[in-house]
Amino acid sequence: MKHPLTRSACAARDAADPLAPLRGQFDLPPGVIYLDGNSLGVLPAATAERVRQVITDEWGRGLIRSWNDAAWIDLPRRVGDKIARLVGARAGELVVADSTSVNLYKVLSAALRIAQEQPDARARKVVLSERSNFPTDLYIAQSLVEQRGMRLELLDIDQIPQRLGEDVAVLMLTQVNYRTGRMADMAALTAQAHAAGALALWDLAHSAGAVPVDLHGADADFAVGCGYKYLNGGPGAPAFCWVHPRHVDRFRQPLSGWMGHAAPFVFQPGYEPAPGIARYLCGTPPVLGMAALECGVDTVLAAEALGGMPALRAKSVELGELFIDLVRERLAGSGLRPFGPEQAARRGSQVSLAVPADGSIDGYALMQALIEGGVIGDYRAGDGSAEHPHLLRFGFTPLYLRFVDVFDAVQRLAELLESGAWREARFARKAAVT
Ligand SMILES: Cc1ncc(COP(=O)(O)O)c(C=O)c1O
Structure with missing residues (x-):
């Protein structure tokens, strides 16, 4: 079924999403749309307390006994x-x-x-x-x-x-x-x-x-x-x-x-x-x-209680397809193009956008500007050719991503491309980790 490419349609899909409660398992920073779970997953809400417990109780009190006792x-x-x-x-x-x-x-x-x-x-x-x-x-x-x-x-x-x-x-x-x-x-x-x-x-x-x-x-x-x-x-x-x-x-x-x-x-x-x-x-x-x-x-x-991996996969495919549809609609003419398999069945849980080979967009700078605005993906350099282009990568983790997140991410990308704000020199300065 094709869904309308509107924010309200995305919100309706979130409201009907049986996996939506899984988002509550994470400690997501407010105002951030995280599309980089393919590189570093987000912090689960349980982790800090569990690690604290291991440090304070198991290590601190139990000391070497915890190899057995814990x-x-x-x-x-x-x-x-x-x-x-x-x-x-x-x-x-x-x-x-x-x-x-x-x-x-x-x-x-x-x-x-x-x-x-x-x-x-x-x-x-x-x-x-x-x-x-x-x-x-x-x-x-x-x-x-x-x-x-x-x-x-x-x-x-x-x-x-x-x-x-x-x-x-x-x-x-x-x-x-x-x-x-x-x-x-x-x-x-x-x-x-x-x-x-x-x-x-x-x-x-x-x-x-x-x-x-x-x-x-x-x-x-x-x-x-x-x-x-x-x-x-x-x-x-x-x-x-x-x-x-x-x-x-x-x-x-x-x-x-x-x-x-x-x-x-x-x-x-x-x-x-x-x-x-x-x-x-x-x-x-x-x-x-x-x-x-x-x-x-x-x-x-x-997620096993909610349909398990098949359910996660189904949502990840929907998120990826929504992203591609929105990119095609909102970024047509920008020079960015989805790069990778057309068919969702042949794609993992990420979508890459190729930067034009004519050098008109600095993909690294564009991604840095996007990140500054709260949408986090990443950039992977190629050789710049049409066959091995520089890529903007976006990972879609169905455990915590909402359909509105995908909508808002493409919206921000479209705004950045329109305003040209990514051209500010500071965005092009390469950090140690891209
Ligand atoms: C396919 C693949 N293998 C391995 C790694 C990393 O390996 P390591 O855990 O040794 O850093 C990555 C990291 O992005 C990867 O994409």
Whole structure:
């Protein structure tokens, strides 16, 4: 059903939205429209009190006893089990640890070792990925292929299926592309990788908590993901990793720290990996970060009572479609254009707008001006060409965004473009983090 593109129609949709109560779980600053949950999720209302409790009671009073008494030691698995429910994994298969980059290092190492054990290993020298995959994934893969005399090959996502062949060891993709929001077909690509004899490794940084993910349904081999985006775990929240049970005990990942040992408190000098996914732990879990992450994950799981991920996905699609429709109506002639999949079914929970290749709009400055006015998205530089443009990114988190927020955001963008206020020199000054 097409809704009128008016503010009152948006307000009516909010009033009828069964997910609307979920917004109350967050501590949103007044006057801010937050469209950057794909980069850093917002603060859940429960987090400050929970972290205070961990600091004051569990650490302050309990001291070292809290590793047992407050079950700190179980956090990687306990929070992992909760995330597992969001990504189609089973309890006991996923742990929270380290950063996404570090987890990628572990699982890609494991994947390459497993590939090396195949009878045709000598021929399989390629890690295949997408050219516009998030750079940290490519950097980690570069390091590993260099160590192993292999090579990383980067293609456009549409070229991947025909390239999968007998020299490919691992297909390493991010399910939802950080620039375009394009969502890859995890099941189809995994099946194609397997048919070619390769393993499939997925980065769920922009999918966990944002779109339905079914790791078992897709028969994926390995996955990693991020805690601070749609899982609302807070800045630098620990990340997660998952390994299919058919692989998990085949190889001990290379960061063989004591927390991944079969018996860490026996303190024996020789490393012996824990059975199962626990071997993917390395050092002491960051308890404060894990406690905050658990609060964030709980905000997503709270949707289970209201239709769960399918309901969240349906609203996220509606928010994205509304944004695109409004952009087309209100920003026509501005030079900004939606960039990424036309079809909502092929898009994650974000929409990007490409800045014109003629340089008439400084996307960075425009985003800074928008942020100053209370609408927070972000900017991702490309090479400025029509094919790889500079992008304004807008994330749509259905847990806390309202339809009126989308309306007001496009309104502010239209006003800024009309007034040209973004041209003030101060907006063009680049900060360390864009
Ligand atoms: C696809 C993807 N992977 C990984 C990361 C970040 O990894 P890390 O948690 O190591 O900083 C990001 C951050 O934006 C990302 O978009």
